[in-house]
Amino acid sequence: xxxxxxxxxxxxxxxxxxxxxxxxxxxxxxxxxxxxxxxxxxxxxxxxxxxxxxxxxxxxxxxxxxxxxxxxxxxxxxxxxxxxxxxxxxxxxxxxxxxxxxxxxxxxxxxxxxxxxxxxxxxxxxxxxxxxxxxxxxxxxxxxxxxxxxxxxxxxxxxxxxxxxxxxxxxxxxxxxxxxxxxxxxxxxxxxxxxxxxxxxxxxxxxxxxxxxxxxxxxxx
Numbered sequence: 001x002x003x004x005x006x007x008x009x010x011x012x013x014x015x016x017x018x019x020x021x022x023x024x025x026x027x028x029x030x031x032x033x034x035x036x037x038x039x040x041x042x043x044x045x046x047x048x049x050x051x052x053x054x055x056x057x058x059x060x061x062x063x064x065x066x067x068x069x070x071x072x073x074x075x076x077x078x079x080x081x082x083x084x085x086x087x088x089x090x091x092x093x094x095x096x097x098x099x100x101x102x103x104x105x106x107x108x109x110x111x112x113x114x115x116x117x118x119x120x121x122x123x124x125x126x127x128x129x130x131x132x133x134x135x136x137x138x139x140x141x142x143x144x145x146x147x148x149x150x151x152x153x154x155x156x157x158x159x160x161x162x163x164x165x166x167x168x169x170x171x172x173x174x175x176x177x178x179x180x181x182x183x184x185x186x187x188x189x190x191x192x193x194x195x196x197x198x199x200x201x202x203x204x205x206x207x208x209x210x211x212x213x214x215x216x217x218x219x220x221x
Contacts, residue, residue: 005058005070012051016080019044023087038092045084052077 019041026037052074059070 002058002062002066005055005062008051008055008058009073012048012055012077015044015048015051016077016084019048019084023084023091026091034091038088041084041088041091045081045088048081048084052081 022037022041022044026034026041029037055070055077056074059067059074062070
């Protein structure tokens, strides 16, 4: 939940509790004391209304999953504020007789106080629930960040492995070239050896024939 909304909410609950007490005491007053108390109540109502508007603006600026629950609470606060406005008009009209005052003191205002207490109880429960929801959102966000970091690390490792494979491929390509060159050299050497072998064979044959011819010539002479 927004810290600004929580701050306005606490202030509103305090003002609401004070207004309930002031409305209860104003009913039993007369004359200047009643006017002074009504002035204080009206000032409190205006302050409470300003806080409700601030909470409304703050809630509408939040994400939809948080905003929806806050707007539900705001409807309760607006209803509570309208009850105070109605009560101020009833007190100001001065048409309440003694019996009505007693009934209001014993029943009506008691119901208002009970409703305010119920609203504050629901407020505390909602605040706790939203706090837990916020914690879960923070945990999820932290998990997402950790997953992103792990993904980046894996991508970096894969990039390094790809570079290694490319270098190995280039090395193998170079080895293939060297093997091809070596094969050509060996083929050339083999051809030269074959030519030299035939040359040596021819020379030996010529020498043998020459020796035979010389021996024949000497023997026949």
